[in-house]
Amino acid sequence: MRNLIALIACCFAMATAGATDPHAAAPGAASEHAAAAEPAKSIIPSIKPSLVPSLAAAAQRAKEDDAEVDLSAKIAARLAVMRANQVARAAAAAKARKIAALKKQQQAAAAVAPPPPFHSDTWSYEGETGPAAWGKINSAWTKCGAGNRQSPIDIRDGIKVELEQIVFDYKPSSFSVTDNGHTVEVDVSPGNYITVQNRTYELIQFHFHRPSEERINGKSFEMVVHLVHRDAEGKLAVIAVLLERGKAQETIQAVWNNLPLEKHDTVSPSVVLDVNDLLPERRDYITYMGSLTTPPCTEGVLWMVMKQPVQASPAQMAVFSRLYPLNARPVQASGGRVIKESN
Numbered sequence: 001m002r003n004l005i006a007l008i009a010c011c012f013a014m015a016t017a018g019a020t021d022p023h024a025a026a027p028g029a030a031s032e033h034a035a036a037a038e039p040a041k042s043i044i045p046s047i048k049p050s051l052v053p054s055l056a057a058a059a060q061r062a063k064e065d066d067a068e069v070d071l072s073a074k075i076a077a078r079l080a081v082m083r084a085n086q087v088a089r090a091a092a093a094a095k096a097r098k099i100a101a102l103k104k105q106q107q108a109a110a111a112v113a114p115p116p117p118f119h120s121d122t123w124s125y126e127g128e129t130g131p132a133a134w135g136k137i138n139s140a141w142t143k144c145g146a147g148n149r150q151s152p153i154d155i156r157d158g159i160k161v162e163l164e165q166i167v168f169d170y171k172p173s174s175f176s177v178t179d180n181g182h183t184v185e186v187d188v189s190p191g192n193y194i195t196v197q198n199r200t201y202e203l204i205q206f207h208f209h210r211p212s213e214e215r216i217n218g219k220s221f222e223m224v225v226h227l228v229h230r231d232a233e234g235k236l237a238v239i240a241v242l243l244e245r246g247k248a249q250e251t252i253q254a255v256w257n258n259l260p261l262e263k264h265d266t267v268s269p270s271v272v273l274d275v276n277d278l279l280p281e282r283r284d285y286i287t288y289m290g291s292l293t294t295p296p297c298t299e300g301v302l303w304m305v306m307k308q309p310v311q312a313s314p315a316q317m318a319v320f321s322r323l324y325p326l327n328a329r330p331v332q333a334s335g336g337r338v339i340k341e342s343n
């Protein structure tokens with residue numbers, strides 16, 4: 001009896017396998033099943049009547065299995081779509097993370113990168129905006145830090161030659177006085193000239209420094225006047241007149257009389273001023289090529305320093321020192337420049 005049940009179970013299995021196995025129709029698979037079913041063949045006829053309902057149930061199950069397979073396939077397909085979506089989402093997230101990381105990296109790089117060149121018109125003679133920083137304050141002022149033809153210098157070892165006389169063509173002129181925050185500047189009306197080395201330069205303005213910026217053999221003077229000239233091509237020539245303590249100086253007094261009350265103010269008096277009065281009696285001078293001594297420290301400036309100082313009274317010196325106790329750029333490297341000096 002146990003054997004019979006086993007055989008029936010085997011037949012069920014065969015029937016089910018035949019219905020569900022998609023390979024059942026294949027010749028190889030069919031022969032395999034045929035071989036496996038062979039021992040049951042002789043028994044099937046004797047049990048056939050009782051097997052009919054069971055076979056119908058098996059067919060039903062096969063149908064259900066088919067539906068299940070179908071559903072599984074659909075689920076698998078759906079899962080595949082979901083998985084694909086998941087992969088796509090993960091890839092998108094990874095890409096976003098990568099972009100964010102790159103952005104962060106760029107921001108970090110920007111944070112450590114040197115700041116763009118600082119632009120300011122603020123400079124002074126002391127502290128953070130003092131002469132050592134001028135070249136870094138404004139990108140247009142790099143010569144102040146990196147130039148090799150800068151002024152002032154300590155003038156020594158001049159080559160003694162017969163320098164041609166500077167021809168002065170100054171005349172009484174109207175003027176205005178400005179306290180520009182760095183010095184007292186006197187602008188003179190057009191028509192004042194010097195001629196030297198076959199070039200004619202027109203006087204634009206003169207101003208004062210305390211102590212003198214230039215030194216002669218290491219010696220500085222109490223003050224200096226710089227007379228700034230420009231020729232038709234824009235080339236600059238500066239005449240320096242050193243001031244020492246002595247008797248009162250008329251032109252300086254005329255300027256002091258018209259000092260503005262506030263910084264950056266300008267006074268334009270009705271009187272005239274003769275710049276000839278500022279010049280020393282002897283016109284011997286020392287000459288070399290240098291620069292402006294204030295930002296932007298432009299080079300290519302012809303300097304002529306009068307060897308004989310001019311006197312100004314202690315009271316006149318004191319007036320300027322109240323406004324500007326120190327407005328002199330330190331001496332710069334002469335860098336083997338040729339210095340020529342009147343005999």
Ligand SMILES: [Zn+2]
Pocket residue numbers: 207208209226293
């Ligand atoms: Zn100057």
